[in-house]
Amino acid sequence: MKRKILFWIFGVSYVFLLCWAFAPVRQTIKLSVLSLFGAARSKFSAVPEDIYLSTFQPHAELIPVSMNEPLQPRFDVIEFHGHLFADRFGDPPADLAEQLKKGRIRYFVDLALFTSTLKDYQKLVEKTKQENVIHFVGFNWKHLRDGQSEDFGQAMARDLEELAKAGVRGVKLWKNFGLIEKTKDGKLLSMEDPRLDPVWDVCAKYKLLVAIHTADPPAFFRPVNQFNERFDELGRRPEWSFDSPDVPTLDDVLAQRDRLFKRRKDVTFVALHFGELAHDLKRAAALLDGNPNVHLDIAQRIDELGRQPFATRDFLIKYQDRILFGTDGLPDYKKIKIYWRFLETTDEYFDYYPVGGNRKGVWKIYGVHLPDSVLKKLYYNNAARLLRLQ
Numbered sequence: 001m002k003r004k005i006l007f008w009i010f011g012v013s014y015v016f017l018l019c020w021a022f023a024p025v026r027q028t029i030k031l032s033v034l035s036l037f038g039a040a041r042s043k044f045s046a047v048p049e050d051i052y053l054s055t056f057q058p059h060a061e062l063i064p065v066s067m068n069e070p071l072q073p074r075f076d077v078i079e080f081h082g083h084l085f086a087d088r089f090g091d092p093p094a095d096l097a098e099q100l101k102k103g104r105i106r107y108f109v110d111l112a113l114f115t116s117t118l119k120d121y122q123k124l125v126e127k128t129k130q131e132n133v134i135h136f137v138g139f140n141w142k143h144l145r146d147g148q149s150e151d152f153g154q155a156m157a158r159d160l161e162e163l164a165k166a167g168v169r170g171v172k173l174w175k176n177f178g179l180i181e182k183t184k185d186g187k188l189l190s191m192e193d194p195r196l197d198p199v200w201d202v203c204a205k206y207k208l209l210v211a212i213h214t215a216d217p218p219a220f221f222r223p224v225n226q227f228n229e230r231f232d233e234l235g236r237r238p239e240w241s242f243d244s245p246d247v248p249t250l251d252d253v254l255a256q257r258d259r260l261f262k263r264r265k266d267v268t269f270v271a272l273h274f275g276e277l278a279h280d281l282k283r284a285a286a287l288l289d290g291n292p293n294v295h296l297d298i299a300q301r302i303d304e305l306g307r308q309p310f311a312t313r314d315f316l317i318k319y320q321d322r323i324l325f326g327t328d329g330l331p332d333y334k335k336i337k338i339y340w341r342f343l344e345t346t347d348e349y350f351d352y353y354p355v356g357g358n359r360k361g362v363w364k365i366y367g368v369h370l371p372d373s374v375l376k377k378l379y380y381n382n383a384a385r386l387l388r389l390q
Contacts, residue, residue, distance in 0.1 A: 306365025
């Protein structure tokens with residue numbers, strides 16, 4: 001008799017636990033019990049407990065006190081961080097001039113990192129035919145990959161000097177420098193490799209501005225798991241993850257870069273994407289304080305900066321002579337409007353990306369409402385000075 005009772009208890013418990021594993025059953029039991037005590041409605045429907053993060057697109061119920069979406073920036077702009085990629089991906093947009101005018105962009109800096117020879121540069125200029133587009137070029141990594149000589153730095157320097165003599169104003173370096181490019185012996189090329197000194201010498205001699213994208217936000221170097229605040233983005237783009245023992249850590253690669261800044265004080269650098277430090281303004285301040293030859297741009301980092309608007313506003317005002325405007329990519333009116341809103345307004349809790357754009361993490365940003373005197377420098381004057389346009 002006791003065995004039968006135990007068997008039935010075990011059986012009922014097993015069935016109960018099995019049913020409890022399903023959310024609709026679990027919720028029905030819970031709500032039914034609560035309704036008996038008047039703590040829940042007698043009629044109810046099950047609520048999903050889990051959804052895919054990629055489908056989570058919450059609509060904020062907050063009704064903002066102020067809603068300002070500038071249709072144009074308050075002042076003319078130099079887009080310092082643009083890309084046309086005409087040399088690799090086809091012709092520039094047919095409406096480029098119209099888009100520049102719409103955004104009050106007086107000059108557009110095309111960071112054409114794939115253009116690394118005089119022949120390619122001449123083709124690019126011929127394709128663009130836009131007087132207010134300034135093309136930067138890249139280092140010719142082909143000399144490193146060919147592995148024909150230890151003098152790859154000299155060969156790269158010769159190509160760059162030809163470009164400088166042709167009127168090029170600057171160089172774009174991507175994160176392959178420090179994270180991907182390897183020498184012919186299979187070792188990762190250090191950003192401090194002395195064999196590159198001839199290239200830096202050319203930059204110094206011709207006052208070439210070096211725009212350098214070194215890494216990505218910290219989340220890209222961390223495990224892609226439930227603790228990663230950009231799991232949503234990295235789940236869609238796993239190739240962006242640098243969480244690998246074969247890759248230097250974020251701190252390691254930034255330390256290499258910072259030592260390069262100090263060693264080559266005769267070269268002016270713009271550390272793109274806020275120097276990869278938009279998440280850590282104390283460290284960004286230390287970078288600028290210790291390196292008077294370094295500037296920052298804000299391209300693709302208002303999502304980080306807008307999360308701490310008070311500290312960001314103080315930072316941008318304090319370092320107002322060292323910050324450049326940039327958005328990264330083609331002139332995109334829907335995207336660039338959000339940058340104006342971030343810089344110019346006191347708006348609260350708004351999306352840092354346009355409808356249908358790339359969501360990096362599930363958060364919103366706030367405007368920093370910069371004074372006009374700072375806006376003029378950030379939008380135009382700082383870049384004009386560095387590009388020798390005034």
